[in-house]
Amino acid sequence: MSKLATWARLKSPWVLHFNSGACNGCDIELVALLTPKYDVERFGIKLEPSPRHADVLLVTGSVTQQCAERLKRIYDQMPEPKFVVAIGACACSGGIFRGNYDVLGGVDKVIPVNAYIPGCPPKPEAIIDGVVKLLNSLKPEKPSKEEKKK
Amino acid sequence: MAKKNGKKSKSSVRPMVRALLSNLFKKPATCQYPFVKAEVPEGFRGRQVYNIDLCISCGLCSRDCPAKAIEMIEVDGKRRPLFHLDQCIFCYQCAESCPRNAIMSSKFFELATTDKSSLVVKPEEKVQKGNGEQQ
């Protein structure tokens, strides 16, 4: 039964996007994923309006002081198994705004992050590659079953 | 059974009506990225390729980097640049201000990883030259 659950979880990762203080360069690349040229709906990825529906939280932007509390609240609202992907140099480490007075610099200072996609902004293909790598990193649960069998 | 498309009065066929129908039968404009390699134009600013032999460890690159993403570290006696790819904004100011052109751009953009430490590129680590190879 859990093989089916893992298969379902990999095949329909619903996505929520939160911009915690970005220059919206990464956001327009993220929204470009939904458009015909890249079309992530091929992988079953759908942009969901509310944190309750989402599995993967895509965060862009170096977390500003005001957004930090909001980001934490949204992360708590998401049901388990949830994953966080930091998109763009700002989300990974604060990028060019690292060290400013109002910037926390990096999403991992507020919530645990599962995948990092550097780039300013990363190409839409790089974001797809990041999400695919995140989903592949969930797959090794299967071989662990083979070890149990041995 | 005719597909009755009885719409109320419509003067000229609206452009949207025709566009929707024609797109239904046209090939979708989607490039199958993960299975078809994305073609990247010349001069694309991907990951840096650092050539350790040309470097004279002058430190100009780390001084000029707007995001302060290049750190000079001691490597067998000489000061070499350490690239923090998670802080780098890929503007290539370092390549411009390097007197010996030791830093070149490559067309490799698939840098996503699940652990952050792999984003720190040490100078002595042999980085594949050319473009597009996986790490």
Added chain:
Amino acid sequence: MVLDVMFVFRVLVFPGFTFLFFFTMFCDWIERKIEARMQNRMGPTFTGPAGILQPFADVVKLLTKEDIVPRGAKKTVFRLAPILSFSIIIFALSFLPIDGAAVIPNSSFSGDLIFIMALITLANFFLFLSGWASANPYGDIGAARVLTQFLGYDIPLFLLALAPAFLAGSLTISAIAANQYLPFILLAPWAFVLFIITLQAELEKDPFDIPHAESEVVGGLETEFCGGKLAFLRLTRDTQIVFGAALVVELFLGGPYGPVFFGPAAPWYFLWFVLKLLAVVVITEYVTCLFARLRIDQVLTTNWKVLLPLSVLSLTLTIAVATWIYPMVT
């Protein structure tokens, strides 16, 4: 009471619950694929052959997710409403003759058209309840909008459904479907067009999809739901689409009855039913992609000032046609 195996098989498996469950997902897949193709993109392709298992994967994933009941929500209503609304729609679907006979054999009684219309009202009421029970401001607004829009289109929907009843001379669906000597779409095309438009409003599809408009009301009544309950809410909406299309097929396109080529009639009727239903789903999807969303007050004005008088007019026109055609046929 010896359990009639045929009855259990018929209700639970073939044209009953399991078939309807998977057929809803198939229709959802068709819809997503058609919408994607119209927008020049590919739509789900990597789950199962050509992405056909995508809706199934969505439902299974939702069922395996953690189920959160927010503190402020009204617990019992919050848990029950989605399941109830889903079961009502499935129950209503079982009255429509799918392969020559209704899902529950000899269950059609005279006047079950009105009963089914009442079931739709009940299902929408439970959707309102689920939105109202989730203590989220967007949930309340979404729920209120479901009701305002529902008040607008319910009467025209019923009046338009009466048109074929007049032509067939009876209020039982199987009877209407049976004696359609000429598919009523040809006899009363105006009723068909108006019915499709009101169907758009009932299924909350694009020109009238205000209750779950993302830009105004974040998730509408689904905002607070996650996991199993959300799966049922999404299933309710998909089953409503199948139900609406099935209703159109029964009333206007001559039900499951079509030319039978060889062998027993039931599989052929079933095939005709599915084909007609898919055609109607494609039409509704086409209309969805064609329009922008209307404002809530524009929807109400169109319902009360445009649809209602037109449906009354279409009723009178149908009566005129009935009195002219009826003596010729009987």
Added chain:
Amino acid sequence: MSPKKIDMLSILQAKFKGTSVQVQPEQLGKAAIIADASTNRDVLKAMLEADEKTAVIAITGIDLGATLGVFYHIRTSKAGIITIKVEVPKEKPQIKTISDLMPGTAFDEMEVTDLVGVVFEGHPSPGRLVLPDNWPDDVFPLRKDAKLDNLQYKQTPPNETEPAGNENIVKIIVGPQHPALLEPEKFALKVEGEIVKDVQPRIGYVHRGVEKAAESRTYLQDVYLVERICGICNACHATCFVEAVEKILETEVPLRAKYIRTVLLELNRLHSHFLTLGHAGLEIGFETLFQYFWRDREPIMDITEIISGNRVISSGMTVGGVRRDINEADIPKIKGMLTTLRKTLPFYKKVYEDEPSIRMRMKDVGTLKREDALKLCIVGPTARGSGVDIDVRKDEPYEAYGEIPFKMITYNEGDTWARMNVRMDEVEESINIIEYALDNLPTGPFRVRVPRVVPAGEAVNRVEAPRGELFYYLKSNGTAYPERVKVRTPTFANIPAFLATAIGSNIADVPPNFVSLDPCFSCTDR
């Protein structure tokens, strides 16, 4: 319109002959007027009477060591910017507000209070604008002596729970995380039934302190920092900053660099307009239009990638010219993409003009009359949609806009439909400009060596960003680091337009009205 030539300077000199106000022509743009806390309002009143199109572009707060400077940058119908300089003692930083004369400046004054600490008496709605609510009260980031490392933030609970007046007024918070808005900003809407009674914006979620960061980087590094204020109009920010530095250095940029800069600027405008026209479709629920627009926007991104190496942040500009040359081999490919783009325009033009569902959702929604647009100092397509014909490319041609023929588009209806159609026509103009620039690209160098240290001086500069007029004020102090960089972005000036038109409108009209403004909050908060 005022056809007669108004010589603003002579009027002001005549009016303020004997008083303590000195008019210094040709200093910092067209003229600098030294006034003090008491006389600045009279100067402004005089200018308002003289010319109807007078508008305050920005208010710069600056720490001048002993005193705090408050500079009012003012634009009149003739080209050139007039700055009223006022100095206020540091111990008692008070000055009278001018938001009653010019309602559009309320936001500017709140920001100066936040960052530099000058209090504006009589301000209609004082309070935090860009800084978070729990920011310590005594720290002003843009002062030279501000201690910014270990800050003790006050823990104040968010005040969303304050009652909404009488009971039938529902308070809807369009929160920081909202699917329709690409960026975090909060609007507290007080709604009675379906009518919006009051809108309180709370921006500042994207405030990254760019102006303070700019002071700790060299001019060369600042170009990359300034470019990342807004991902959609990054070329405009870079050009505006670079031109300001070149004004102080008085270096002459080679003609080929000017043409390449114009191409990059227009590519920026093209991709920004396509993005907004598509996003407007998404806001009114017309998803197919969104998909089509963003599908046809991809060639523009590919052209930017070919020319500059990155799809979005083109990083083409540097002090003294352009970083890369457009090589001849790519030009036919670029021209090919542009012609395919031009073929799709009639389809979109017809859809936006007479598609019934779009007209129902956009016709006379958020109408802004011409006088209000002038009073609220609105800029860009939002103003041009209401008949105000201001366009920096025409009023004060910079780069190669003087030599390239193009039309300025204005509509007079002033509603969302008009603003969207202004952008629709401007797309056509931009394609013409790019093709003209590519056809007769002058030969010659594309870059000039520039010293790292910039002599002391001041400069003001304006550029026409896709959303409107972008304004930079730069002060250098003879070192390699700028003294003060002030950025006033177009959306910062356009938000009052949304507030004015949203109050009294239907709640369902708020999204189209909001998107017709083409808001970019990473620009607004800097």
